[in-house]
Amino acid sequence: MEKALANQLDRYIYKLQEASLKLKGTRSVGEIKTKHDNSAIATKSAVDFLAYCALIQFVRRNIGSLSQPSCVALVCVPSQWLLSDIEDAAKIIFNNAKQFKICLHPTSKHKRGWEIDADELLASDKLIIFARAGSMVHEDFELAATVRDRLSLCDARHIHALSGLRGCGALTDEQVEVIARQPSERMEAIFRRGQPAKRAAERLMDAHRKSIDRPAQHLDLSKGFGEAGVWAKELKRDIQEWREGKLPWPEVDKGCLLFGPPGTGKTRFASALAAECDLHLEAASISKWQSFKDGDLGDMLKAMYQAFGAAKENAPALLFIDEFDSIGDRSKFPSQHETYSTTVVNALLECLDGIGDREGVVVLGACNHPQKIDPALLRSGRLEKHVSFPLPDAAARSEILAFHLPSLSEEPALKEIGARLPGKSGADLERLAREARRIARRENRSVTIDDVRARIKVPAPLDAATLHRVAIHEAGHAIVAHALFIGKIERVEIYDNVHRFATVMDANGLTTVEISAREFTTRWDIIKMITMHLAGAAAEDLVLGHRSNWASGTRDSDLSQATTLAIKMVTEYGFGNSLYFLPGSVDIESAVTLWEDQPLRDEVTEILQEQYQRARDMLDGLRPTLLKLADALVKEKSLDAGQLELYWPGAPKRTNVLRQ
Known part of the structure; x- marks a missing residue:
């Protein structure tokens, strides 16, 4: 099996080399090593093998343009893959082809400008630029590009081949699909040599099923959410018309900021909104980005671009960013953190502007203190809609309790209890329901209205x-x-x-x-x-x-x-x-x-x-x-x-x- 796969790929590369040689002289793509030990590549690194296969496909699709005397190829890399992984595979493919210059494009532009010298790179006759999906690209590269393509990483055939070469067994189409959505860092964990890859795939599928079966998807957004519910209804109608081709994307709200006290259910609302509008939900938070890997500026920006890239790849999608007020305001940053924080805000502005095409992606931010956010992030075209998300009123409190206690949803006393809990957030009510269920569970019976009453602190009568x-x-x-x-x-x-x-x-x-x-x-x-x-x-x-x-x-x-x-x-x-x-x-x-x-x-x-x-x-x-x-x-x-x-x-x- 392994030998057959290796021979097949070698023949594939040989055909590419043969086609390029027919173009003669200066039209040759250069020296591409034709006899690779594909089994050795797969054994060494699952990531290198998948990137290597994707690059072979890229060369095949663009061999004519790559064989021209001058060529600038701008290649988009899916956000869940590291550019360094692609670089390693490119070195394998273009072994000694010195006329090819490889560039890994920075994921962000600093205040002082790009950290690459475009003039020096463009002096090369043949330049291949790998850029992360969703990130900005140097203006000169955009102008000079003669080839624009996107790497087809994690192609189903390549995943099947990798599983065979590593002795990880056969995979179903559904298992391959879920593996293909994973970041490059997970491939070694999935394809452990001699271990069944389907085991890891099944775990990923179980996690995915749980995420799409969240109870929040069943929330009625028309009840208890006030202005946010009205906006959700309008967004659903606009997205449906966009899907039907009746409404251009510029007419759909690009983003919205939900603000209000903690525990009011902003996160749950985001999940329910994605389900209501049939959107892929990509959840992130400022603290999650900041804690990515070592937490330095590069890691922070990498996590941010990955989130936006994943949303674009799964469009139509809802990108939910929690703790949005943690991003801060550039006019108020302390001097010792000003460069770091300003760069982060600028990068987020670039992502929200959608220069790299944000069609099909709605960004939903959530925070407690909107006045702490840089005003530029809240302007039209970015998070342009601002919706107050207050504590639930009496009717909403009753509906929230009914949602968490469905067996008591028709109980009249539940409305009375909800009305007598002013100031309680959605999180408070969820905890109340959980405690009531605990009482019933310990006594091995169904929850009753008395269990709910038992967990309520009744205010003392006033003299x-x-x-x-x-x-x-x-x-x-x-x-x-x-x-x-x-x-x-x-x-x-x-x-x-x-x-x-x-x-x-x-x-x-x-x-x-x-x-x-x-x-x-x-x-x-x-x-x-x-x-x-x-x-x-x-x-x-x-x-x-x-x-x-x-x-x-x-x-x-x-x-x-x-x-x-x-x-x-x-x-x-x-x-x-x-x-x-x-x-x-x-x-x-x-x-x-x-x-x-x-x-x-x-x-x-x-x-x-x-x-x-x-x-x-x-x-x-x-x-x-x-x-x-x-x-x-x-x-x-x-x-x-x-x-x-x-x-x-x-x-x-x-x-x-x-x-x-």
């Missing part, structure tokens, strides 16, 4: 004094918002955790204000918003003599929102004591940054203190209204817009109508 404090706090927000004409107060609620529970956010009360969107803002607009945010704490201070911690403690708290607005006033809008414009100069997510900037800290403190006192003074003048509204909230627990009209300053007094 009369605490409930009154909550009512004072929310009444303060509502009255100041109404007095400053901030917007329409739709509802004010408090929760006693007995008859009424929080469903929107994890809080003891909530004031909902509808604020009309505006194309511009003024200093007074922002001042009013800060005053409203601080009014709850000011109301407590005014009526009860001190405030509680309800106005602070989280990123969504009253004090957090007021502080963020004050920082933007000073650094972005020029509404502070200075007119300078320094957007993004302060990392709002890091309190340490603000604490270290003494002038900014002083100015922000001044703004907050002034508006806190403004809120307190306003409420002091409206104290009877504040107390009346708070008493009504304690009694009713919830007041809508119509009911609130009776409690605003200047509202007509209610009269009792006697019924007969």
